[in-house]
Amino acid sequence: xxxxxxxxxxxxxxxxxxxxxxxxxxxxxxxxxxxxxxxxxxxxxxxxxxxxxxxxxxxxxxxxxxxxxxxxxxxxxxxxxxxxxxxxxxxxxxxxxxxxxxxxxxxxxxxxxxxxxxxxxxxxxxxxxxxxxxxxxxxxxxxxxxxxxxxxxxx
Amino acid sequence: xxxxxxxxxxxxxxxxxxxxxxxxxxxxxxxxxxxxxxxxxxxxxxxxxxxxxxxxxxxxxxxxxxxxxxxxxxxxxxxxxxxxxxxxxxxxxxxxxxxxxxxxxxxxxxxxxxxxxxxxxxxxxxxxxxxxxxxxxxxxxxxxxxxxxxxxxxx
Numbered sequence: 001x002x003x004x005x006x007x008x009x010x011x012x013x014x015x016x017x018x019x020x021x022x023x024x025x026x027x028x029x030x031x032x033x034x035x036x037x038x039x040x041x042x043x044x045x046x047x048x049x050x051x052x053x054x055x056x057x058x059x060x061x062x063x064x065x066x067x068x069x070x071x072x073x074x075x076x077x078x079x080x081x082x083x084x085x086x087x088x089x090x091x092x093x094x095x096x097x098x099x100x101x102x103x104x105x106x107x108x109x110x111x112x113x114x115x116x117x118x119x120x121x122x123x124x125x126x127x128x129x130x131x132x133x134x135x136x137x138x139x140x141x142x143x144x145x146x147x148x149x150x151x152x153x154x155x
Numbered sequence: 156x157x158x159x160x161x162x163x164x165x166x167x168x169x170x171x172x173x174x175x176x177x178x179x180x181x182x183x184x185x186x187x188x189x190x191x192x193x194x195x196x197x198x199x200x201x202x203x204x205x206x207x208x209x210x211x212x213x214x215x216x217x218x219x220x221x222x223x224x225x226x227x228x229x230x231x232x233x234x235x236x237x238x239x240x241x242x243x244x245x246x247x248x249x250x251x252x253x254x255x256x257x258x259x260x261x262x263x264x265x266x267x268x269x270x271x272x273x274x275x276x277x278x279x280x281x282x283x284x285x286x287x288x289x290x291x292x293x294x295x296x297x298x299x300x301x302x303x304x305x306x307x308x309x310x
Contacts, residue, residue: 044270046201046203046267046270048201048203048265048267052267052268054270081280081283084280085282085283088282110203112201112203112207113207113282113306114282115199115209115279115282116279116280116282117272117277117278117279117280118277118278118280119274119276119277119278120275120276120277121274121275121276121277122272122273122274122275122276122277123272123273123274124270124271124272125236125239125271125272125273127240127243127268127269127270127271128236128240151268
C-alpha cells in the first residue's frame with residue numbers, strides 16, 4: 001500500500017465508525033484522545049485481498065456488556081459467550097462498512113469471521129512492515145479503540 | 156467441513172508438528188496430556204480458501220524466549236519484538252506444513268501473516284459453529300499448545 005492511502009483509509013474508517021456505531025448504539029460517535037485503559041475484550045477481523053491486515057475493536061469488559069445490552073435488549077452483568085458474539089458482530093459490521101467506504105480508494109477486500117481475545121492483561125504485537133491507524137471513540141457512554149493494521153509487504 | 160475430515164486434519168497437524176518443531180528445535184516432539192498452563196504468548200494465523208478458521212500456537216513467555224534463542228542462536232532474557240517475530244515465524248512454518256500434509260484431504264488454503272497476542276491473563280473465545288483440535292507438545296524442554304479452529308459454516 002502506498003503511504004498516500006493511509007489518510008483515505010483513516011477517513012473511511014471514521015465514516016464506518018459513524019455509520020455503524022451511531023446506528024447500532026443510538027448515539028453520535030465522538031472521537032476522543034488516546035486512552036490506553038480501553039481494553040479487556042478485542043474482536044479481530046482478518047483482511048485479505050485488496051489489502052492485507054486486520055481490523056481490531058477493543059473495548060472494556062463493562063462496555064462490552066453494555067454493547068450486548070443495547071444490541072440484544074437484555075441484561076448481561078458479565079462477559080459471556082453472548083457478549084463476545086455481540087462484540088464480534090459489531091466488529092463484523094464495522095469491517096463491512098469499512099469495505100464499502102474504502103471502495104473508492106482500494107480494490108475490494110475480504111473479511112474473516114471475528115476472532116475474540118479477552119482478558120485482564122494482554123496486548124497485540126504489530127508485525128514489522130505495517131501501517132497502523134488507531135481511533136478512539138465514545139458513543140452513548142461506551143468507549144472503543146479501533147485499530148486498523150495494514151501489511152505493507154505483500155503476504 | 157464434514158465431520159469425517161477432523162481426524163484427517165488432526166493427523167496432518169501432528170505430521171506438521173513433527174516436521175517443523177522437530178527440525179527447528181532439534182528434538183523429537185512428544186505429545187503430552189492437556190496442560191492449561193501453556194500460555195503467555197500466542198501466534199495466530201488466519202486460514203481461508205479450502206477451509207476457513209485459524210491456527211494458533213500458544214507458548215509460555217519463558218519458552219518463547221527459548222524458541223528465539225534456538226532459532227537465532229542469541230540470548231533473549233525477556234519477550235521482545237524479536238522473540239514475538241521468531242514465534243510468529245514458527246507458527247508460519249507450521250501453517251505451511253499443515254497446508255502440505257492436509258493437501259490430500261482438502262482444497263488448498265491460504266494462510267495470513269501471524270498475529271501475536273501476549274500477556275499474563277487472556278483467552279481466545281471460539282465462535283459458534285466451529286470444530287476445534289487441541290494438541291499439546293513438548294520438544295527439547297519447550298511446551299506448546301497447538302489449536303486449530305475450523306469454521307463449519309461458510310463465512
